[in-house]
Amino acid sequence: MLFAVNMDVRIPADLDPQVKADTIAREKAYSQQLQKSGEWRHIWRCAGQYSNLSIFDVADNERLHEILWNLPLFPYMDVQVTPLAQHPSDIALSTD
Numbered sequence: 001m002l003f004a005v006n007m008d009v010r011i012p013a014d015l016d017p018q019v020k021a022d023t024i025a026r027e028k029a030y031s032q033q034l035q036k037s038g039e040w041r042h043i044w045r046c047a048g049q050y051s052n053l054s055i056f057d058v059a060d061n062e063r064l065h066e067i068l069w070n071l072p073l074f075p076y077m078d079v080q081v082t083p084l085a086q087h088p089s090d091i092a093l094s095t096d
């Protein structure tokens with residue numbers, strides 16, 4: 001199942017710099033592990049924002065929830081999830 005996930009990162013200004021650096025490093029390692037496994041298909045920076053737009057390919061809603069809930073930055077994020085369906089105009093689906 002494909003999902004588009006928008007993550008807006010809102011780290012408090014008064015968060016300890018070492019905790020912030022450690023959390024961001026753990027976020028990167030966690031994300032890259034899931035990219036290698038194929039569940040985190042794409043990650044794009046939303047230009048001009050501390051946000052990303054990511055595409056996940058996971059077995060079900062529960063697996064997506066597990067992945068998002070365990071993001072090290074999750075406590076500092078606003079997350080929006082959009083389930084994706086095939087578009088009928090997608091030329092990849094065309095039999096013509």
Ligand SMILES: O=C(O)CC1=CCC(=O)O1
Pocket residue numbers: 007009027028029031050051052073
């Ligand atoms: O910087 C971000 O957009 C938050 C984030 C998600 C995965 C990652 O490595 O950083």
